Amino acid sequence: MSLPQTFQAALLTGAGAPIEVRDRTPERAGLEPQEVAIKMTATAINPVDWKLRDHPSIFFGDRLPAVLGTDAAGTIHAKGSSVTNLEVGDRVFFQGHLGKYDTSSFQEYARTDAAVVGRTPRNISDEQAAGVSLAGMTAAIGLYHSVGRGLAAPWDDNGGSQAGNGKAIVVLGGSASVGQYVVQLARLSGYSRIVTNASAAHATLLRRLGASTVLDRKTQNSAGDFVQAVGEDIELDCVYDTIGTPETQCLAVEILQKARKVRGGSAGAPSLVVCTHNADDKAVRQGSKLEGGARKVEIKGILAVGPAPEYRNVSEPFYVHVARWLEAGEFVPNSPVVVEGGVHGIEEALRMQKAGVSGAKVVVKF
Numbered sequence: 001m002s003l004p005q006t007f008q009a010a011l012l013t014g015a016g017a018p019i020e021v022r023d024r025t026p027e028r029a030g031l032e033p034q035e036v037a038i039k040m041t042a043t044a045i046n047p048v049d050w051k052l053r054d055h056p057s058i059f060f061g062d063r064l065p066a067v068l069g070t071d072a073a074g075t076i077h078a079k080g081s082s083v084t085n086l087e088v089g090d091r092v093f094f095q096g097h098l099g100k101y102d103t104s105s106f107q108e109y110a111r112t113d114a115a116v117v118g119r120t121p122r123n124i125s126d127e128q129a130a131g132v133s134l135a136g137m138t139a140a141i142g143l144y145h146s147v148g149r150g151l152a153a154p155w156d157d158n159g160g161s162q163a164g165n166g167k168a169i170v171v172l173g174g175s176a177s178v179g180q181y182v183v184q185l186a187r188l189s190g191y192s193r194i195v196t197n198a199s200a201a202h203a204t205l206l207r208r209l210g211a212s213t214v215l216d217r218k219t220q221n222s223a224g225d226f227v228q229a230v231g232e233d234i235e236l237d238c239v240y241d242t243i244g245t246p247e248t249q250c251l252a253v254e255i256l257q258k259a260r261k262v263r264g265g266s267a268g269a270p271s272l273v274v275c276t277h278n279a280d281d282k283a284v285r286q287g288s289k290l291e292g293g294a295r296k297v298e299i300k301g302i303l304a305v306g307p308a309p310e311y312r313n314v315s316e317p318f319y320v321h322v323a324r325w326l327e328a329g330e331f332v333p334n335s336p337v338v339v340e341g342g343v344h345g346i347e348e349a350l351r352m353q354k355a356g357v358s359g360a361k362v363v364v365k366f
């Protein structure tokens with residue numbers, strides 16, 4: 001009932017430094033009763049990984065070497081005495097807890113709580129499963145947690161699967177890792193109209209995932225284009241900005257200010273942008289300007305740390321239900337681009353993700 005005493009890890013030793021593969025001893029080898037030890041089979045790379053490699057002090061202070069990686073798949077290596085939902089050898093996927101290095105995924109073994117582990121269904125490869133947790137959790141927390149939209153989730157008994165019925169949602173960045181999952185959760189929440197944007201090459205995929213309209217972000221990127229796609233006959237519930245640059249945040253605010261009907265509009269409450277980054281100052285100013293009858297818009301930046309106690313009301317049911325949806329083909333994982341080499345492949349994979357991806361997930365196979 002423990003992690004191995006030592007295993008290989010891809011370590012970050014300084015800001016911007018190349019990843020070093022070394023033996024690592026976990027901070028604690030023994031498992032708590034509710035924990036599992038996972039042998040990594042694949043880890044996905046997310047933008048946060050190279051952002052933290054470049055600026056580790058943002059999160060880690062001076063706690064170097066750091067172990068990055070918070071998105072992975074593997075098999076159960078050992079389990080704590082009170083774990084009943086998983087067995088040794090089960091295939092699983094999970095999110096590392098940012099800053100808790102024993103839970104990180106750029107290493108051969110990790111620990112986490114069994115309650116925030118999903119079972120990988122047979123029809124999904126480990127490389128596909130590795131990219132579900134971080135971006136999926138970001139989509140779910142943004143839509144269902146009170147730090148974001150706070151919508152009833154599809155797993156809630158009191159009509160959660162129809163919570164978006166009669167409403168529209170705009171998803172900026174539909175082809176991004178987070179965007180693909182927001183579009184799919186919006187469909188599972190019953191939204192009547194889902195408007196998104198991406199490069200034209202991804203339009204067919206996004207319609208299959210649930211988008212009603214996919215705007216070509218090269219030629220149809222004005223607030224007017226989105227407002228027209230939403231239409232005048234339906235209430236725009238919120239905008240989920242999965243990209244989060246100052247430009248996309250200002251666009252999100254403008255869409256809500258120009259749409260005919262918005263949630264909160266008539267009651268005078270602010271309408272809502274959920275965003276994967278902190279609110280940008282210019283976008284906040286734009287959303288607070290009420291001249292000419294413009295609507296007030298609130299921007300909620302979220303940080304999706306699923307294993308943290310404050311997010312368990314969403315993250316625990318998310319794992320149970322996303323595993324079922326994956327098995328039933330109702331939730332489709334991001335398409336992986338696989339790098340071989342385990343901990344030795346991390347450096348190359350970080351370089352690929354930072355150089356930019358389009359509708360794909362960089363995944364390292366162990």
Ligand SMILES: NC(=O)c1ccc[n+]([C@@H]2O[C@H](COP(=O)([O-])OP(=O)(O)OC[C@H]3O[C@@H](n4cnc5c(N)ncnc54)[C@H](OP(=O)(O)O)[C@@H]3O)[C@@H](O)[C@H]2O)c1
Pocket residue numbers: 046047048134135138172173174175176177178179197198199200202217242243244248275276277302303304305357358359360
């Ligand atoms: N706060 C959190 O908890 C959290 C969690 C996850 C991610 N994030 C952040 O959220 C952002 C997205 O992450 P990700 O993993 O989803 O990114 P990603 O998959 O690497 O994003 C690449 C995609 O972004 C699209 N894109 C780029 N600029 C765009 C724009 N101006 N408008 C619309 N689409 C655009 C591209 O679309 P095309 O190729 O189709 O043109 C591409 O498919 C990152 O900044 C990341 O750091 C935050």
